[in-house]
Amino acid sequence: MLDTISWxxxxxxxxxxxxxxxxxxxxxxFRSDFSGFxxxxKKSMLSGRLGRSEYGLEASLMHRVGDLLLKIDQEVVPKAxxxxxxxxHLRSILLRSQLPDKPEIRGILLSHILLASKVRDLEITKEELLGMLNEA
Structure with missing residues (x-):
């Protein structure tokens, strides 16, 4: 009988x-773990569709900051x-960006612009940048 069954x-x-x-x-x-997962x-997919995810607003804000930094690197600094x-140029682009006035965003912008200005030998002081950020 076992001879009729192939490997x-x-x-x-x-x-x-x-x-x-x-x-x-x-x-x-593992039923409870799997159902919880x-x-x-399902909840995260639903909240993502509705635009109410807990990280959606922060991710959108960081995306806008990243786009602004890219614009500064590609358009503003090389042309100055x-x-x-x-x-x-920085003042005008920051006024148009309409980013919220948060310390984290200010810190990112400040350090990035300081480094970008050093690369082009247009060294801006921290005080000048802070004054410009306060105006924007």
Missing amino acids: GEFLKGLGTALILYYGLVFIRY LKKE QNKQELIE
């Missing part, structure tokens, strides 16, 4: 039996010929 059929049967066994073990011992995923021109 391929035997391995398929063994694989099916193992899948069924481990499926039952998973259902028996599904509920959490002197320090006064750089300050004027």
Whole structure:
């Protein structure tokens, strides 16, 4: 009787039996973990669709800051010929950006602009930048 069963059929049967066994073990011992995971995923997908995710606003804000830094690096700093021109361009771009006045954002902008101005040898002082940020 065992001569009529090929190795391929035997391995398929063994694989099916193992899948069924481990499926039952998973259902028996990990059902609550799995259902909690599904509920959490469903809730995050739903809140993401509604735009109320807990990190959605912060991620959007950081994306806007990143876009602003990229614009400063690609458009403002390379075109400035002197320090006064750089300050004027920065002032106008910061006024148009309408970013909230948060200390974290100010710190990021301040350090990035200071480094970018040093690269172009248009060294702006921290006080000049703080004055410009207070105006914006």
